[in-house]
Amino acid sequence: xxxxxxxxxxxxxxxxxIGAPSVDALFDExxxxxxxxxxxxxxxxAPEMEIxxxxxxxxxxxxxxxxxxxxxxxxxxxxxxxxxxxxxxEFYSAYTPYQAEASQGTLQLLYEFQTMMCELTxxxxxxxxxxxxxxxxxxxxxxxxxxxxxxxxxxxxLPRALHPYYRQVAANLTHAQGVTLHEVDFEAGTGLTxxxxxxxxxxxxxxxxVISQPNFFGGLEDVDALTDWAHAQGALVIAVVNPxxxxxxRPPSEWGSKGADIVVGEGQPLGAPLSSGGPYFGFLCCxxxxxxxxxxxxVGRTLDLDGKPGYTLTLQAREQHIRRSKATSxxxxxxxxxxTAATIYMSLLGPEGLSRVANASMANTRKLRDALTALPxxxxxxxxxxxxxxxxxxxxxxxxxxxxxxxxxxxxxLDISGMYPELGNALLVCATETxxxxxxxxxxxxxxxxxxxxxxx
Numbered sequence: 001x002x003x004x005x006x007x008x009x010x011x012x013x014x015x016x017x018i019g020a021p022s023v024d025a026l027f028d029e030x031x032x033x034x035x036x037x038x039x040x041x042x043x044x045x046a047p048e049m050e051i052x053x054x055x056x057x058x059x060x061x062x063x064x065x066x067x068x069x070x071x072x073x074x075x076x077x078x079x080x081x082x083x084x085x086x087x088x089x090e091f092y093s094a095y096t097p098y099q100a101e102a103s104q105g106t107l108q109l110l111y112e113f114q115t116m117m118c119e120l121t122x123x124x125x126x127x128x129x130x131x132x133x134x135x136x137x138x139x140x141x142x143x144x145x146x147x148x149x150x151x152x153x154x155x156x157x158l159p160r161a162l163h164p165y166y167r168q169v170a171a172n173l174t175h176a177q178g179v180t181l182h183e184v185d186f187e188a189g190t191g192l193t194x195x196x197x198x199x200x201x202x203x204x205x206x207x208x209x210v211i212s213q214p215n216f217f218g219g220l221e222d223v224d225a226l227t228d229w230a231h232a233q234g235a236l237v238i239a240v241v242n243p244x245x246x247x248x249x250r251p252p253s254e255w256g257s258k259g260a261d262i263v264v265g266e267g268q269p270l271g272a273p274l275s276s277g278g279p280y281f282g283f284l285c286c287x288x289x290x291x292x293x294x295x296x297x298x299v300g301r302t303l304d305l306d307g308k309p310g311y312t313l314t315l316q317a318r319e320q321h322i323r324r325s326k327a328t329s330x331x332x333x334x335x336x337x338x339x340t341a342a343t344i345y346m347s348l349l350g351p352e353g354l355s356r357v358a359n360a361s362m363a364n365t366r367k368l369r370d371a372l373t374a375l376p377x378x379x380x381x382x383x384x385x386x387x388x389x390x391x392x393x394x395x396x397x398x399x400x401x402x403x404x405x406x407x408x409x410x411x412x413x414l415d416i417s418g419m420y421p422e423l424g425n426a427l428l429v430c431a432t433e434t435x436x437x438x439x440x441x442x443x444x445x446x447x448x449x450x451x452x453x454x455x456x457x
Contacts (some may be wrong), residue, residue, distance in 0.1 A: 005093040011023065012036075026256040026292055035270070036378045047168050053423075055342050064409075064412065065406070065409050065410065066358060066409060066410045066439055066443065067340065067379075067411045068410070068412055068429050068431060069411045069413050069428075069429075070218075070414075070427055070429075070430025071086070071163070071216070071389070071416075071430070072133070072163055072266060072268075072387070073268060073280075074269045074274075074430065074432055075274055075432055075433050075434055076244070076271075076357060076361075076433065076434065077357075077377045077434050078272075078359070079225050079345070082271045082345050083271075083273075083341060083343070085287045085344050086337060086340045086344060088110075090105060091106070091109075091337065092107045093106075094336060095448055096336075097110070097299075097313065098313070100310070100311065100312040106336070107299050107311035107312065107413050108311050110128040110299040110311075111299040111300070111311050112343055112347075113126075113342060113343040114126040114298070114299060116281050116346045118242075118285060119251055120246045120251065120346075121154060121263045121285045122251030122252060122253030122254060122259070123252065123253050123260075123285035123286055123287065124288040125286050125288055125290075127155060127284050127285075127294055127295065128286055128296060128298065128299055129282060129283055129296060130281065130284055130295065130296050131280075131281070131282055131335065132266060132278075132280040132281065132335075133166065133240070133264065133265050133266025133267075133268075133282045134165055134166045134169035134170070134266075134282070135169055135173065135282060136264040136266075137166050137169070137238070138169055138170045138172075138173035139173075139239070139264075139296075140238045140262045141156055141174050141179055141283075142179070142295075143262060143284075143295060144156075144207050144238060144262065144291065145179060145207055145208075145292040146328075147290045148236070148292045151234075152207045152326070153178055153205045153206065154178045154207055154243075155205050155206045155207055155210070156179060156181050156206060156208045156209070156210065156270045157182055157184050157198055157210065157235070158170065158181045158182065158184065159184045159186065159210060159212060159215065160183050160184065160185050160420075161186040161191055161192070161211060161212060161216055161217060161219065161221075162212045162215065162240060163216045163240075164242065164419050165298070167183075169183070179207075182201050182202075182203045182206075183280055184198050184201050186198075186215070186217075189382065189384055190219065190383055191215065191219045191382040191391065192215070192221055192222065192384050193215065193221055194209075194222070194225075195226060195229045198229060199229075200234075201213065205233065206230075206233055206234075206235040207235060208230075208235050208236045208237070208238050208262075209226065209229075209230035209233070209235045209261070210238045211230075211237060211238070211240070212240045212241075212384065213239060213240070213242075213245065213425045214245060214387040214389075215250075216416075216428075217384075217389075217390070218384060218386035218388065218391070218428075218430075219382060219383075219384040219386050219389050219390035220385045220387060223252075223255040223256070224256045226255075226256075227256030227258070227259070228256040228257055228258075229258060231256065236261040237255070237259075237260040237261050237262070238260070238262045239252040239255070239262070240264055241263060241264075241265045242266075242269065243265055243270055243283070243306075244269045244270075244354065244358050244361065244388075245387050246360045247351065247355045247357065248355050248358045260289055261286060261290065261425040262285070262286045262287075262290065263283075263284070263285040264282060264283065265282070266280055266281075266282060266283075267280065267282065267335075267338065268281070268338075268426075270341075270342035270346060271338075271341040271342050271346075272341060279333030279337075279338060279349050280335070280338065281338040281339055282445075285419075291315065292315060293328065294328075295328055295329030296329060297313055297316050298315055298316060299312070299313060299314065300313075300314030300315075310441055312340065344405055355448075356433070358388075358432050360433035361387070361431065362387060364431035364433065364440070365388045365389060365429075365430065365431045367428075367431070368431040368435070368440050369390050369392070371390065371440050371444040372392060372429070372444060373443070374444075375444065375451060376395075376451065377395035377396070377451050377455075378392055378393070378447070378451075380393075381393040381423055387427060388431065388432060389428060389430035389431075390422065390428075391426050391427065392413075392427045393427070394425040394427060395428055396454060397425055398415040398426065398427050399415050399424050400454070401447070401450055401451070402415060404453075405446055408450075410442070410446050412427070412454075413427045413428050413429035414427070414428040416428050
């Protein structure tokens with residue numbers, strides 16, 4: 001529990017100074033019916049050992065499900081050293097490093113993170129993170145508008161095969177700032193976004209074209225053709241990428257003849273656990289020519305008067321965070337703890353380790369698809385090459401099937417039939433390197449039994 005140093009005498013003295021009769025009187029503007037009443041079911045006190053036991057019992061009651069869901073949040077193995085180091089007091093309690101002389105450790109770590117992200121994406125500049133992948137995309141759209149200045153039409157081509165939540169967040173954060181989003185449909189049968197589909201959207205002089213690699217269905221897009229087409233329209237290319245894929249895929253800087261202009265994504269796969277939905281962090285990298293429009297913070301390396309290396313915030317006025325509508329971005333902090341974990345995670349795995357994670361994940365997802373589509377009533381929905389998730393079609397509604405699997409301790413995937421009705425009874429499944437052959441066999445057996453019982457009924 002937090003340590004509260006004030007005695008009752010201290011409290012009364014403070015109240016007398018400000019002329020309040022009681023602490024409750026400080027909140028008298030709150031109507032009585034809205035105030036929290038006494039919690040009769042909560043004991044006034046309990047020993048620490050007893051509370052610890054209760055919490056362990058509650059946690060055990062949740063169980064540990066066998067997870068085959070992805071859709072933007074991925075269960076990867078995280079070496080124990082990652083969070084042992086991340087939760088050291090020096091990192092765990094660190095705040096925004098405005099005072100460089102007092103924050104060299106934090107600044108160096110952020111600088112190393114930026115360096116690693118530039119190596120992974122092939123881009124020239126990286127910031128030191130944003131809130132999450134979805135808001136990073138929205139920031140990239142606004143950044144593209146600022147970068148093109150008066151030439152910016154504010155029209156953006158956004159693929160329907162992009163994560164639905166990313167599309168919703170982008171719309172929410174940009175619609176009031178002169179940005180209009182035009183959706184580009186995906187090709188039936190493959191789930192991929194084509195140049196022909198982009199042309200059919202009929203958008204003249206787009207400011208930006210968003211390319212997702214992989215897309216929401218796990219499909220691998222023809223990024224070269226899309227990038228070159230976008231540049232031919234005078235648009236900036238914004239790549240939304242999974243950082244794990246980049247360990248085995250050409251970086252966005254090499255897409256097409258010129259490469260992507262801005263690269264964003266969700267950093268959760270890089271050492272952040274699935275902790276009840278967060279926190280996550282977004283990353284944003286770009287070509288050097290757009291650096292002055294980049295949101296978030298950038299850490300630079302320099303030399304002090306003695307010739308020793310030092311680190312400081314670069315191109316980042318402290319006042320930016322309080323300039324409201326005139327600020328480049330209104331992000332006043334970042335997910336620094338998650339960036340710390342990601343930096344340690346990438347340092348421990350290195351390029352070879354990240355490649356092994358990506359390859360094992362792809363192999364397991366193919367095993368999963370082959371195992372499940374061998375069951376009656378389960379087929380592959382899309383034919384395109386995919387990374388570590390794919391879409392299956394069931395011969396019945398997906399939601400009841402997932403409920404039955406949950407009863408067996410299996411999180412069977414994400415029901416996307418409501419998001420994409422044209423795909424029918426569509427189930428998005430994922431398998432990372434943490435899944436074993438036994439896990440896949442267990443899922444197959446459980447799904448087969450659920451489908452058989454439903455058919456018999």
